[in-house]
Amino acid sequence: MSLLIRNGLVIAPAASTQHEADLYLQDGKIVGIDKAPAGFEATETIDATGRWVMPGLVDCQARLRDPGQPEKANIESETNAAIRNGITTLCLPPDTQPAIDNSATVELIHHRNEMFGHRAHVYPVGALTRGLGGEQLSNMASLRDNGCIAFSNARFPLANNLVQRRAMDYAAGQQALVIIQPLDQELLGNGCAHEGAIATRLGLPAIPEAAETAALAKDIELVAQTGARTHFGQLSCARSVDMIRRAKAKGLPISADCAIHQLFLTDHDIGYFDSNMFTIPPLRSASDRDALREGVADGTIDCLCSDHQPHEVDAKLKPFPSAEPGISGLDTLLPLALRLVEEGLLPLPELIARLTLNPARILGLPGGDMAVGAAADLIIVDPETHWICRAADFVSKGKNTAFEGWDFRGSVTHTLVAGDIAYQL
Amino acid sequence: MPGNDNLQLDDNGRLRHFLGIEGLNQAILTEILDTAESFTSVADRTIKKVPILRGITVANLFFEASTRTRSTFELAEQRLSADILSLNVDTSATVKGESLLDTLQNLEAMQIDMFVIRHQDSGSAYFFAQHVRPGVSVLNAGDGQHEHPTQAMLDMYTIRHYKKDFRNLRVAIVGDILHSRVARSQIHALNLLNTAEVRVIAPRTLLPVAAESLGVKVYEDLEQGLEDVDVVIMLRLQKERMRGALLPSEKEYFRKYGLSQERLRRAKPDAIVMHPGPANRGVEIESSVMDGEQSVILQQVSFGISVRMAVMAMIVGHSGSAS
Numbered sequence: 001m002s003l004l005i006r007n008g009l010v011i012a013p014a015a016s017t018q019h020e021a022d023l024y025l026q027d028g029k030i031v032g033i034d035k036a037p038a039g040f041e042a043t044e045t046i047d048a049t050g051r052w053v054m055p056g057l058v059d060c061q062a063r064l065r066d067p068g069q070p071e072k073a074n075i076e077s078e079t080n081a082a083i084r085n086g087i088t089t090l091c092l093p094p095d096t097q098p099a100i101d102n103s104a105t106v107e108l109i110h111h112r113n114e115m116f117g118h119r120a121h122v123y124p125v126g127a128l129t130r131g132l133g134g135e136q137l138s139n140m141a142s143l144r145d146n147g148c149i150a151f152s153n154a155r156f157p158l159a160n161n162l163v164q165r166r167a168m169d170y171a172a173g174q175q176a177l178v179i180i181q182p183l184d185q186e187l188l189g190n191g192c193a194h195e196g197a198i199a200t201r202l203g204l205p206a207i208p209e210a211a212e213t214a215a216l217a218k219d220i221e222l223v224a225q226t227g228a229r230t231h232f233g234q235l236s237c238a239r240s241v242d243m244i245r246r247a248k249a250k251g252l253p254i255s256a257d258c259a260i261h262q263l264f265l266t267d268h269d270i271g272y273f274d275s276n277m278f279t280i281p282p283l284r285s286a287s288d289r290d291a292l293r294e295g296v297a298d299g300t301i302d303c304l305c306s307d308h309q310p311h312e313v314d315a316k317l318k319p320f321p322s323a324e325p326g327i328s329g330l331d332t333l334l335p336l337a338l339r340l341v342e343e344g345l346l347p348l349p350e351l352i353a354r355l356t357l358n359p360a361r362i363l364g365l366p367g368g369d370m371a372v373g374a375a376a377d378l379i380i381v382d383p384e385t386h387w388i389c390r391a392a393d394f395v396s397k398g399k400n401t402a403f404e405g406w407d408f409r410g411s412v413t414h415t416l417v418a419g420d421i422a423y424q425l
Numbered sequence: 426m427p428g429n430d431n432l433q434l435d436d437n438g439r440l441r442h443f444l445g446i447e448g449l450n451q452a453i454l455t456e457i458l459d460t461a462e463s464f465t466s467v468a469d470r471t472i473k474k475v476p477i478l479r480g481i482t483v484a485n486l487f488f489e490a491s492t493r494t495r496s497t498f499e500l501a502e503q504r505l506s507a508d509i510l511s512l513n514v515d516t517s518a519t520v521k522g523e524s525l526l527d528t529l530q531n532l533e534a535m536q537i538d539m540f541v542i543r544h545q546d547s548g549s550a551y552f553f554a555q556h557v558r559p560g561v562s563v564l565n566a567g568d569g570q571h572e573h574p575t576q577a578m579l580d581m582y583t584i585r586h587y588k589k590d591f592r593n594l595r596v597a598i599v600g601d602i603l604h605s606r607v608a609r610s611q612i613h614a615l616n617l618l619n620t621a622e623v624r625v626i627a628p629r630t631l632l633p634v635a636a637e638s639l640g641v642k643v644y645e646d647l648e649q650g651l652e653d654v655d656v657v658i659m660l661r662l663q664k665e666r667m668r669g670a671l672l673p674s675e676k677e678y679f680r681k682y683g684l685s686q687e688r689l690r691r692a693k694p695d696a697i698v699m700h701p702g703p704a705n706r707g708v709e710i711e712s713s714v715m716d717g718e719q720s721v722i723l724q725q726v727s728f729g730i731s732v733r734m735a736v737m738a739m740i741v742g743h744s745g746s747a748s
Contacts, residue, residue, distance in 0.1 A: 197638035199633070200635040200638060203569055204569075206633070206634065318552070319525070319547070320547065321547060321548070322546050
């Protein structure tokens, strides 16, 4: 199939440009921008006048709950939600049930994604330790051969620093990327809200900043020791941004992301115990939020992710501390990102790079850019559509949004995965 | 969710649920105290009953153990002629895996009009109030570390009884502020009633990180904190705080934070000593202080009945008089 997308505003993250152009696609690749390659004949044409054409989003952390928690979501429901919302690539943390610590689970995930028509690309992140138990290393090399793009212990603790050091050493020797969500389990304790005035007033067990920063400091030291290429996920504190900035300046092989909701929400949004605002790491203070935004703007934070955690209704229908943490984020990733542009945090191509090119490069994935020869994973966005966020309208099976009633601008009219139209409004 | 702030009050500003002191106003607190005063005489009658809750069914739902709060609630309900259903939920349904909401809805199906609920999760009272049917009321008998508003109101009643006016008072709350729902409710109530100065006194490990934001002065030294206060409220120190490295030992705690006769002399000579109970003699309070002249600890308990009667009466639209 060959496809011509006419007259769109083409957003190119690597070149950091946006300009009106025609786009020529063939055999799943971009074969021409501005001018048609010799002999190109379009079997289909999309008029993108007044619309933006950009790479499909690469979400570096999204839980699809598959295998293991069909009551929350599954690959079919969530890849559908992804393409409807402009996300063409999903990276799955290993805390499925069973965990992604064996080739059979990796194959099962790939098989199921094919079974549902491979609507979006799905890349599993392997468990760093067996069963995420924190003690025995997983078969990292074999898992990578089977398609795991990186290794992480998700939010599960490692038994001790020795295990962590060896896991990072082993990964470094295999040239594998390690993903860490820095969180000290003891300092986390039974905490469920940022340690500050709100937790004080509501009597909610608090999560101190040091639960993240003390762990991060140790992790950075182990990167320095082992040389393991490491990506830090879902940072929440101002001090973490500062630590990453300094470690990068020293030339350590690290990168970082934060969940996009952390750039909009703070502990104030908990209000009177709104369990949809229960996340781990927690929503922190306004100054943390502002520092995270600064980190995104200056490139200290390389990527933004949805940290998608779909839940069944009952998981949130509990008093705040007993509810399950997490926000269903696929449906709001792109609109929140566009809002950051509207608010002037970054120009559109640079902001989009944090959701496309940067995660693709860090994770070694195809796609993420708009260039001749790149994979034709791309989306067309109508920037003028206004819409109100309603959980009931979510495509994701998880209706647990923290953005109910928000006014958003911009919606996806087309999603192309490997050159095929996977979704069309 | 917006609107939750006013969950406790109906459109006319009347009490609909009683979930926490925060979100109420001075007029309501004063009305509770006045109404409670009118109920104190009921206890002196030959038949200690008034018909205010006749035909109304109250369920006491205690997910956590309680002696004093639960029995004073039950007495208050009986004196108001309510029909009563008391359940220790930790030993029944939820052990069998029933969700909290299912437990609540099953009880609602028995035409309960009012729930008195104690639960270990902060925010559970709000949660219940959000999910009961219209017309059904929820009273918070303690939710996690959040609030214990009837306890705070009986403490306010006690203070008003002995000190009359809050505006010139210095009140010190001593002990485990971090884990105390009683302290949070007391602080809100004292501030709403225009208390001149509210102090909290505790070692740093038992203070919430943003304690000042509650509207208190923080002292880490007991003797300084007690200087010239009119009211000393001691909090119970739970034994499990010795684990988890919050405190070194009971002995050291008593040495630095135990209320002794000698330390009490730093307070005003007519200062009263209160304790929500149950007290640990020799840990947070010396026996001679607990049983001493300045102690009003037992009076607090008996005031607890009329204060709880008052709150329940106000919720069904009755106020000010027991006749």
